[in-house]
Amino acid sequence: LEVVRSAENKRFIDYIRYLNEQKEKGASLRTRAEQERDPIRRATFEQQLKDLDRGVRSYQQELIDKDPDALVARVVRMSIPVDPPQPLLPDGRVDSVGAYYAYRDHFWDHTDLTDPRIVR
Incomplete structure (x- = not known):
């Protein structure tokens, strides 16, 4: 999918692509962690999953901070769970x-x- 003349739509498509890439990495790490019998190596995979999650949250926050009034920023903000x-x-x-x-x-x-x- 290619977006022409719409910076906001391009940012949104880039965000979706980024999420899909991270989702694939996470699925691979999760599978490897579940199959790993060695607790030390399993902990390594679990730490990598946590780091991946932190990276996604950081990317989301950067997207919001860059242009908080953009629709894509507001949509991303809505996807962040309340605490x-x-x-x-x-x-x-x-x-x-x-x-x-x-x-x-x-x-x-x-x-x-x-x-x-x-x-x-």
């Missing part, structure tokens, strides 16, 4: 009901509902 605060009970355990309400209250944090490009 609401985890309320604790007096005994120090996570309050599962409070966690539900915190997640519910923050569900739309990364979505700009005032942007007509998102809502229509």
Whole structure:
């Protein structure tokens, strides 16, 4: 697929291609980790998976930071899961009901509902 005269569409297509490349690398690493019997080598593959995930998150954040008002940046921001605060009970355990309400209250944090490009 080739995009002509649309920088934003080109950035989006490049982003999708990047995700597909990383997905293939991740699938390969995941398969190798699952098949590996040696715990040290398995840990190496798992660390590579974590590094791959960090790289994708960093790429997403760079895309957002480069032009935060671009539609592609807003779409990418919406794909990033929210990380609401985890309320604790007096005994120090996570309050599962409070966690539900915190997640519910923050569900739309990364979505700009005032942007007509998102809502229509």
